[in-house]
Amino acid sequence: MVIGVSTLRISLPVFVAEQHGLFVKHGIDAEVRRYETAQPLADELGAARIDAGGYVAYPILFGPGAPPPRVRVVTAVVEDAAHPLSYLLAKKGSGLRGVAALRGRRIGILPTAAYRRWLEAILRHDGLRPEDVSIVPLAPSLEVDALMGGGVDALFTGDPMATAALARGLAEPATDTPDVPRVLGEPFLFGTFAVTEEFAQKHPAQARALADALDEAISMISADPTVGTAAMKPYVRDVERPFVDRYPAARYLRSGEISAAQLDRALELAGTNARAATVSLP
Numbered sequence: 001m002v003i004g005v006s007t008l009r010i011s012l013p014v015f016v017a018e019q020h021g022l023f024v025k026h027g028i029d030a031e032v033r034r035y036e037t038a039q040p041l042a043d044e045l046g047a048a049r050i051d052a053g054g055y056v057a058y059p060i061l062f063g064p065g066a067p068p069p070r071v072r073v074v075t076a077v078v079e080d081a082a083h084p085l086s087y088l089l090a091k092k093g094s095g096l097r098g099v100a101a102l103r104g105r106r107i108g109i110l111p112t113a114a115y116r117r118w119l120e121a122i123l124r125h126d127g128l129r130p131e132d133v134s135i136v137p138l139a140p141s142l143e144v145d146a147l148m149g150g151g152v153d154a155l156f157t158g159d160p161m162a163t164a165a166l167a168r169g170l171a172e173p174a175t176d177t178p179d180v181p182r183v184l185g186e187p188f189l190f191g192t193f194a195v196t197e198e199f200a201q202k203h204p205a206q207a208r209a210l211a212d213a214l215d216e217a218i219s220m221i222s223a224d225p226t227v228g229t230a231a232m233k234p235y236v237r238d239v240e241r242p243f244v245d246r247y248p249a250a251r252y253l254r255s256g257e258i259s260a261a262q263l264d265r266a267l268e269l270a271g272t273n274a275r276a277a278t279v280s281l282p
Contacts, residue, residue, distance in 0.1 A: 001199070001206060002031045004045065004053030006038040007235050008140075009159035010077045010085060010191050011055045012228035012250055013217035019231040022216050026209040034235065036140055038191070039112040045071060045194055052210060054193030057114035058270040061194060070197035073263070074211040074255040075218060080186040083251040084178040086118065087162040089155045089171040091147050096154060096174050099126035102133055108152035111137035114191075117271065118180050119156045125183040141237065144170060159247055160232075160240040167243040187251075189258075189266040211255040218252040225249045 003023075005014040014032070017023050023030040035041040038056035045053050045061070055077050079085040090096035096105070099122060109115040116137075120130045136152050144165050146152045154174055155165070165171035181188040193214060200207040221228040226245070233244045253262075 001028055001052065001203075001210070002033060002050045003210075004033050004035055004041040004050045006041050006053075006055060007034050007036055008038070008055070009232065009247055009250065010038075010057075012221055012232055013075065013214045013252060014054060014193070015231040015235060016217035016220055016228055017213045019234075020217070020220070020227075022213040023210075026213040026216075028206060028209055028213060037110055037112055038114075045196060048196050048198055050196075051199040052193070052195040052207075055191045056194065057112065057191040058189065058266045059114040059117045060112050061192070062267055062270045063113045063117060071194035072197060072200050072207065073192040073194050073258070075214050076192045076253040076258050076262075076266075077190050078251040078253060079178055079181050079188045079190045080251065081178065081181065082249070084248055085190050085250075086115070086156065086158050086180050087166075087177050088122070088174045088179055089147070089157070089162060089165060090153065090174040092170055092172050094153070094172075099123060099128060099175060099179075102154055102174070103128055104132065105153035106134040106136050106151070107154045107156055108136045108138040108143055108146050109156045110143075110158065111139060115156055118184070122156075122179045122183050147171060160236045160244065163246050164240040164243045167246055184269055188269075189253075189262055192266075215254040215256075218254050221250060221252065 005011050018032050038060050041053045042056050042060045044050045109119055116135060123130055138146055140161050143155055143157055143161050147155050148170055195207050195210060228250060229244050229247050233241055236244060
């Protein structure tokens with residue numbers, strides 16, 4: 001089984017499953033491929049060049065544009081006030097505070113459909129139009145340098161970039177984060193892990209075993225959050241590694257904990273009605 005993972009904090013269960021031998025324990029011979037963000041991972045899922053992958057935001061998988069991939073979603077990562085995943089940051093000492101202060105400014109974002117869609121929703125909610133700012137997609141490795149060098153005035157991003165920038169004293173919150181659940185409601189289903197429908201039909205036992213491995217990883221993270229951060233530490237960039245232990249606690253839903261109503265709401269917020277192409281594993 002070829003499993004993709006986005007090298008972002010949302011993917012902690014995959015790192016735990018790999019580092020703690022849970023794939024092997026559940027009978028899965030896994031090749032894990034790492035991606036800098038979830039956007040190329042989703043493209044690979046859609047083209048069936050990988051069998052499963054995550055974590056990936058719902059708007060990336062199911063947003064407007066290309067037809068949504070036929071996948072089964074297992075588990076979810078949740079953002080709420082106690083479990084922030086996305087951060088709106090300004091350069092330390094810039095004086096930028098509040099969404100309204102970003103009018104006419106350049107905002108760097110993770111280069112994904114999700115972060116653009118969510119930022120546009122935040123702007124509209126707080127009285128700005130998307131065209132009132134310049135939205136600049138930036139690779140994760142370039143975000144902090146762009147902020148410090150004046151290439152952008154603010155960042156809308158996640159970990160590992162956000163916590164590293166805050167801990168190094170280079171950035172400060174532009175708002176009381178997290179803004180996505182503030183605007184779109186909480187608990188907010190941020191993203192999911194997906195198995196292609198083709199693989200699930202051909203190898204149902206393996207698909208179920210994968211869900212079981214991720215569920216066990218989530219149980220381990222819930223019992224001890226440091227399990228997740230320790231498992232991710234080898235995969236982050238050197239400049240970010242000292243700050244992994246500062247990540248806030250993460251919240252996940254196991255594969256049997258996602259209700260149909262929650263999934264429908266996540267797809268609605270993603271901007272599509274993809275329910276017919278999306279099946280949760282039993």
